[in-house]
Amino acid sequence: MAAIPGGADHSHDHSHDHHPSGLMRWVTTTNHKDIGSMYLWFSFAMFIVGGIMALVIRAELFQPGLQVVDPDRFNQMTTLHGLIMVFGAIMPAFVGFANWMLPLMIGASDMAFARMNNWSFWLLPPAAILLTGSLLVPGGAAASGWTLYPPLTVQMGIGMDMAIFAVHILGISSIMGSINIVTTILNMRAPGMTLMKMPLFCWTWLITAYLVIAVMPVLAGAVTMILTDRHFGTSFFNAAGGGDPVLYQHIFWFFGHPEVYIIAIPAFGVVSQVIPAFSRKPLFGYASMVYATSSIAILSFIVWAHHMYTVGMPVAGQLYFMFATMLIAVPTGVKVFNWVATMWRGSLTFETPMLFSIGFLFLFTLGGFSGLVLSMTAVDVQLHDSYYVVAHFHYVMVAGALFSAYAGAYYWLPKWTGHMYDEKLGKLHFWLSLIFFNMTFFVQHFLGLAGMPRRIPDYSLQFAEFNKISSIGAFGFGLSQLVFLVVVLKCLKGGEKASAKPWDGAEGLEWTVPSPAPHHTFEVPPVVK
């Protein structure tokens, strides 16, 4: 990162403002920092809701037999857990980071479309209400898994329509947010801030926003076709009417695989800010990081059918998707090596953001390796829809995206609140999360290898021990996240005052404004040399 702040004059930045107070401040706000905060609180609330659903799943799977919920409700839990965590928790969390930090990092006064930004956020709560409220309607919520495969989705009750409508709303919100992000980054950078001088977090969000614009409409198209199959007599995916259920899988995964990177790439961006700061060295191979991230994004469009090797595919197709998938390991490897090289001979310290970043590095790489295992067609035919897959994507999603989100939250909390967080509690949060995460998900590799299928409420006796360990780990992991809530509330309430740049190795424009960041910043753009 070569951005050198110079000439930033904050005499024009005001901490006072003429916005409404109370609830109306949050309803009507067009300020990127307020909207960023709302995104972050919303995502944490949804993380708790989705987490409770995960605990219902793990409580049911604590021992063989049916104890807690009936099988239909169990399927609703797995479906809503997936949808809520992907669209309600992880994506909004990183959009929250983007809202808060992108204008500060590029020296812009706000996002390009401040009112549309407000609308993007306020679309989320109705979608969340639709998803969670569908549990109360006759027939219950969608129970098809987050992938919403037909023919199940063509047959279900009104809960399915609510899920489809929620996905539409969430998609529109993401697309509007991404248009805002691309426009802000392309048009509103401070003088002298060339694209190759931007912090890597900005680059990763620029690439991610293009991905969202390219693939969210694909998902919207797919669920719209399900909707018309259900209610308007079409047969896009309904085999009984001449439709093709496998076509849905192709369309869904053409969205679904880039979606994985929509979640992972901003996580890469956060880690690329944190590791240099606590290594007290510039990021190793900045340009190669930009090109590697772009390569990952492009490759993500041509590997979708590795999610569906078992539907029946010509061998040539299987081979193509296998090798294309393996190819992604190359740019991903470039990134991992660059992060390690950044730390190499750095003046390292291990504050909480750095601990979460290193945790990310180890565990995301492990998730990448199990992804390589699954990329091999012959192996995947055995492991498809088993707990090995569940273990794999939780290493990518939880240890990848969530750990990185925590790294970012701890890193920027002083800038957001003006106070230093409680380092002891932060470290406790990290170590508890690390231990319980592995306890929950590492054993699931063994369950999958032994043949335990996913999305089932009951299982054979042979799987009992590992499931017990996994369930205990899940409850431990869930409770550990409350430590984070305590840290944030303590930090908001008070604590040691944070300076403008609380981390001595941190670089970038965001550290030139006071902590907490004033309501309006960079009304006069800084000059970057």
Added chain:
Amino acid sequence: MDEELRRRNVRTALWLAATAIAVFVMFIVRYGMSSQ
């Protein structure tokens, strides 16, 4: 925000929105209709 920047922002946003709408329509028309 000056007028020129506002116009540039709107132009960029319209291009991006048009892309999103085109992808949506293309997938429904091309792939959806193929199974009708």
